[in-house]
């Protein structure tokens with residue numbers, strides 16, 4: 578991979594009111610990956626109300642939405658996928674389905690439920706990382722000697738710091754297992770909520786992860 582850049586940083590507007598946490602509107606990180614041979618891949622597209630910021634992020638790299646070849650959506654939550662419609666020339670990749678945005682045609686990928694799509698980009702692998710939701714996927718990519726994991730909500734530092742995975746997740750045990758797997762294979766992690774996790778911060782969070790439990 579030639580470069581991996583956050584073009585839209587996460588924006589959290591959690592406003593606790595008594596026992597109720599109002600977590601909208603929030604916007605997840607959007608990350609641009611560019612290959613040596615000129616392919617451009619966008620991982621997640623941000624939330625409603627953030628289209629202008631996303632397009633501006635591309636513009637600072639001299640790119641327009643039409644220049645994106647692939648849009649990979651980590652999972653079907655609106656703070657991650659709301660702006661996918663902007664990318665008219667991109668192949669949209671999400672769990673279970675490949676959608677051609679230009680024609681609207683869809684096709685199921687894989688012979689089996691858990692098979693993840695291959696997009697034929699060297700140094701990039703899409704893996705299945707369920708637990709937050711059933712349809713969560715992540716990207717592993719090599720860039721300048723580091724292994725990046727770009728994971729959407731498959732890792733949340735806030736939960737690791739809290740020490741517990743909520744029972745409301747689709748599979749808390751699997752979520753915890755996948756977080757441990759991602760921290761063991763990656764050097765740098767980009768999440769939907771935290772942006773980039775690297776260096777000392779990476780080491781500290783990885784250490785904390787050992788004490789995390791599941792079940793409320």
Ligand SMILES: [Zn+2]
Pocket residue numbers: 652654709730
């Ligand atoms: Zn989510």
